[in-house]
Amino acid sequence: MNPLLDNIAWNTLSGPHAGFATGTDRARRYAPGFSPIVGFANAGHPDLDDLIPFCAPGDHFYCMDWSGSAPAGWRIDLDSTMFRMVWQGAMPDDDPALDATPLRPEHAAQAVELAALTRPGPFGPRTPELGDYFGCFEGDRLIAMAGERMCAGTLREISGICTHPDYQGRGLARRLAAKLIRRQLQRGETPFLHVMRDNEGAHGLYQRMGFKDHREVVVRVISPC
Missing domain, CATH: 3.40.630.30 (Gcn5-related N-acetyltransferase (GNAT))
Incomplete structure (x- = not known):
């Protein structure tokens, strides 16, 4: 299976959709107006703080492939699973x-x-x-x-x-x-x-x-x- 699939959000936001996204070399999000999805270079240990400069009040994001605790300054509003x-x-x-x-x-x-x-x-x-x-x-x-x-x-x-x-x-x-x-x-x-x-x-x-x-x-x- 294509290895790009296992971190598809990051591989999309840092690759073909980089022009629709904003962020850093560790964390990226779709720009406002697009789907509120975020991706991380290390999906299992996301650099959430890297996203802070690119957030606005009231923002909510969909994050995949991460099951750790929320760091200070962040909260988990929904925790579920899905089939890829x-x-x-x-x-x-x-x-x-x-x-x-x-x-x-x-x-x-x-x-x-x-x-x-x-x-x-x-x-x-x-x-x-x-x-x-x-x-x-x-x-x-x-x-x-x-x-x-x-x-x-x-x-x-x-x-x-x-x-x-x-x-x-x-x-x-x-x-x-x-x-x-x-x-x-x-x-x-x-x-x-x-x-x-x-x-x-x-x-x-x-x-x-x-x-x-x-x-x-x-x-x-x-x-x-």
């Missing part, structure tokens, strides 16, 4: 019947609203700038979306997979994710994603689609205090 999953399935079929619209800056408010309602993971108004994002619309209303977030080497994350509760059961988000997976495989990339441990429905769906568990990892929401 890697695609091992076949090439998804083309889906010409799917009416998928590329999301643009003018869709940002609707995308943030849908993410706040469905909670697919950390999301900001500029998150769709991190990769390809597609949505399904009912009239002018965004009802489902999926896109790309972290990346390093040939690894490319599928993220933001969600459907408005009023439109669930149609397979819209799954079909959007399959569209992204197909595009990534055609580019020679390896799709991966994250799913919370207690989200058994989504975990099972991703397994049926062709993702396999790479490993279970710690995920925390942390904030300076």
